[in-house]
Amino acid sequence: MELTQVKDHILDSGNRYTGWGYYRGNSFIPHACGKKFYPDFYAFGNFRDGIINGPALISHDYYMYTMHCKNDRGNGWGMCINRGILSEFGYYQDSQLKVDLTDFALWYFTKMQKSGRNENMLNMYTYNESHEVADLFIGYKGSPSLVFMGFHFTSDGSVWMGNTATRRYTGNLVHFTPEGKIDAGLFEDGKLLERMPLQSIINEYYGTFDFGDDDLFADMFPSLSESNSEREQFRNIMEIEPGKCYFSCSADASKSQSTNKYTMAYNVMQISTNGGNSFEDIEEEQWTIGDKYIETPHGVLEVLDAVFVEEGPLVGVQFIVDGTLRVSELGCDEDVEIRTFALMRQPHNAWVWVYAFDEYDDQVANFCGFDDLRMAAFVRLLKSVYK
Numbered sequence: 001m002e003l004t005q006v007k008d009h010i011l012d013s014g015n016r017y018t019g020w021g022y023y024r025g026n027s028f029i030p031h032a033c034g035k036k037f038y039p040d041f042y043a044f045g046n047f048r049d050g051i052i053n054g055p056a057l058i059s060h061d062y063y064m065y066t067m068h069c070k071n072d073r074g075n076g077w078g079m080c081i082n083r084g085i086l087s088e089f090g091y092y093q094d095s096q097l098k099v100d101l102t103d104f105a106l107w108y109f110t111k112m113q114k115s116g117r118n119e120n121m122l123n124m125y126t127y128n129e130s131h132e133v134a135d136l137f138i139g140y141k142g143s144p145s146l147v148f149m150g151f152h153f154t155s156d157g158s159v160w161m162g163n164t165a166t167r168r169y170t171g172n173l174v175h176f177t178p179e180g181k182i183d184a185g186l187f188e189d190g191k192l193l194e195r196m197p198l199q200s201i202i203n204e205y206y207g208t209f210d211f212g213d214d215d216l217f218a219d220m221f222p223s224l225s226e227s228n229s230e231r232e233q234f235r236n237i238m239e240i241e242p243g244k245c246y247f248s249c250s251a252d253a254s255k256s257q258s259t260n261k262y263t264m265a266y267n268v269m270q271i272s273t274n275g276g277n278s279f280e281d282i283e284e285e286q287w288t289i290g291d292k293y294i295e296t297p298h299g300v301l302e303v304l305d306a307v308f309v310e311e312g313p314l315v316g317v318q319f320i321v322d323g324t325l326r327v328s329e330l331g332c333d334e335d336v337e338i339r340t341f342a343l344m345r346q347p348h349n350a351w352v353w354v355y356a357f358d359e360y361d362d363q364v365a366n367f368c369g370f371d372d373l374r375m376a377a378f379v380r381l382l383k384s385v386y387k
Contacts, residue, residue: 003032003131011036020131021047032131033124044124045069046133046155055136055153057122066138067092068157077159077176079105079138079151086110091180091247099246103261104174104182104198105151107234108161111205112139112149114230121150125167135167142166163205172196172204174240180247182240198240206231236262236381238288260290262385264378266343266352270368273332279368282330289378291385294319294341298326301338306386308379309344314353316344317379325356327365336364345375 007018012027019034030036030047045056052072058065067078074095080088089105091098117140125135132155139150148167152160157178164171169190175183185196202208208231238260266287270279287296294301301323308317319341326335340357352375354367371378 001031005131019047021050033126033133044122045136054155055133057136057138063087065095066136066151066153067095068153076157076178077153081138084113101246103234103237104240105161107202107237108174108205110230115140115149117146117149137167162201172201174198174201180245181243182246183242184240195242198237199235202231202234202237238263260288260292262378262381263288263290264374265289265372266354266369267371268354268367268369271330272366272368273327273330273364279366280331284369289343291382294321294323296325298329299324299335301325301341306382308383308386309342314344314346316342316352316375317382318342325364327356330365332365338364343375 001022003020003022005020006028009017009028011017011030016037017028017030017034019030019036020032021028021030021034023029029050031049032047033045034047035042035044036047036052041058041060043052043056043058045052046054046069048054052069054069056067056069058067058074063080063082065074065078065080067074068076070076074092076092078088078090078092078097079086080097086102086106086109088097088100088102090101119140121138121140123137123139123141124133125137126132127134134155136153137148137150138153139148140146142148142165147163147165149163150161152158152167152169154160159176160169160173161176162171162173164173169175170188172185173187175187175190175192177183183192183195184198184201185192186194266289268285268287269281271282272279285297287294290303291306292303294303301319301321303319303321305320306317307320309315321338321341324335324337328335336356336358338356339359340355340361342355342357343352344355345352350370352369352371354369356364356367358364
């Protein structure tokens, strides 16, 4: 197979093509790096025997997808930039976003945009001999005086995100691996030297620092502890779980991971199953209560709407939900579909109560526990979602 390069070639399908490929009889077959023009969009990336396979950019008038493709469809890590704003990032299957991890990338995309670099954001790097795409780079190209800033979609199915002095993946980076896992920390030539929490990496990029409540150095460095509104909007991002395969998330986990923007932790210690206030101790467990999904060890509830309770002896939020709690694991007679999930607290009281009701408004179970001292802030954030 001898590769040749064509420009504005009309394929048998009627589509125009510019790039590398080979002739099969009288037909030209796109192969390696090229750009194929369709009636409403174009695809620029890696082709194999006429099919998009590998890193590719699919560009429409106002938005573009950058993703790893298999058999002409997005299957792997990908992102969507709509009118210059990052609107999606995560795992795509058949060109549909299946696991939304936009928060994991939005903080960096926002920081990148604030850099003030007005440059072409698309750069394609190819192998010299095969002419296949080695690195599809969305971001700002480096120079002797400037770093690379952006997202590297590499031929092995990876995405590397962060600032690097070269294309050798050295620095504080986030690596989305071909297997669907995520590593974050200090890398050298693509090798992880030190794993870091995502919030620590965000601090590095935004130039902020987390002082403890009793840290004596906080008063000595006031500029480091000042609130940064741009940075603070990413304070509640769910942490990356090392070793977790985000490609194979269960349906429940992928939902909750994909859309929760605001969360609070709830530590459950007691349960009452008789609709009253006779609580029994259970083994302590932690739930994640979010603006879109509530994750518990006994099932995941989708949040459909929220009503805020601000008068009376209890204050909090009443969620309208969809999902099943396996309350039989906690001593109830059977598992129940939950329709109302109320998160309530007495003013100035440390305890937080949860009331779960079924579709008939019958009380299924009450839970007693404590939060991570962020319930008031969490409720304020919820009001921005459910106005």
